[in-house]
Amino acid sequence: MCGRPDQSLATAVPVSDFDIQLHLLLEGVFLKYQHDFRNYSRSSLRRRVQQAMDHFGCTTVSGLQDKVLNDAELFSRMLQFFTVQHSEMFRDPQHFRLLAEEVLPMLATYPSIKIWVAGCSNGEEVWSLAILLHEQNLLERSVIYATDINAQALRTAESGIYASNRIAQFSTSYLEAGGRRSLSDYYHAAYDKAVFDRSMRRHMVFADHSLATDNVFSEVHLVSCRNVLIYFDRRLQDRALRLFRESLVPRGYLSLGSKESLAFSAHVDAFAPLHTEQRIYQLRA
């Protein structure tokens, strides 16, 4: 999936030397690798670029730019600094409980169910949703599209393999989210890993897709895009929300992260809050 950047996305004028060089780095990365970070929140990016500079032994952003533009392999490592991969299964359990209790029963009224997890990272959210769907006998007629720009994260997501030392926390959250069985019914342990049930994998489609440059690819009933929009500036957030609007069926659902909100977006009026505290919205018909 590859598209053209939005011409309408413009950035603020940089003030500091650091920001001027950051601006140039992001332009360079876009021209050379077609990864578009130009409309990411600068305040969040600066720290991560600083960490990349420390890691690659650069004293200036321009120095980092020089390395990155001349070394494709180094760019793929820098991508790990540019994106934040933290995730958990059933992260914010109350959010997943609401999805299970109020949203999935509505989705059950469709003959087939399509869900888009945008910015799926290592897939914890995808496998969590698959489990909830399974427990309501909906997984058999569901497809979950799981997209991200980080190829390494997508590979992990697809494997459904997580370190066993994370499982205790996942299990607690699963139960808090209203899970009806034991999380251990869904994975088998192999050395220090937990390998999730491959049969669920048949209902997942993983794809490289950027909310900054790509377009809508399917009609869906639920978009879950959690803890992604906070890293975008307002214009890019609005672009992503436009894609969700175009993708959702009338009265389709949108779920966001706990620190995200539609309140200050151009699309606020297109959605009705289903649960403001848990950031679950419904597209107005």
Place this chain on the structure above:
Amino acid sequence: MERLKIVVIGASAGGVDALITLLRELPASFHLPIMLVLHVPPDQPSLLSQVLAFHCELQFVEAQDKQPLQAGWVYCAPPGCHMMVEPDGQDAYVSLNVDPPVNLSRPSIDLLFESAAHAYGQGVLAVMLSGASDDGAAGMRTVFALGGQGWAQAADEAAVATMPQAALAHNPRCKEMPLRGMVAQLLAVRQAMPLEMTA
């Protein structure tokens, strides 16, 4: 001082009293936005904005991601969450994230100060109040490096002087001031503003 565009404040232990003393003297029509990081326990809802609103004329809000900044408003960092400022042409808005703590703190005063410095350069006034860590000292260095100014609460007045002292130690140009002095200066800038700018 005439070029000021934003006031950013950091506080920790003993900070609430200092905040009340400082902010209750500013009028509802104060001409700048104020952003405030107070270290609070991450898992409880914070009553900070309500407590301050009770004592002050300014308007207080627990900041939300992408909320536009307005004069006369005080934006408080939510518990367990970094708060920064994101420039947007002539305007600016709040940016939140849940990246790991910086220097053991989330919200981090350093991150707020740095983001303001990059967004506003000379237009920043960074204020360090009572507190027991050294969060904010490095951020204030960035504020000075990009042309802004910094004040630290006078040691004999701060309930816990570690934080203002650290800011002073790392920033030779940081001014040590009692809260009364800060209030007087902030009100004086306002007085000196040409009329159309205070409107």
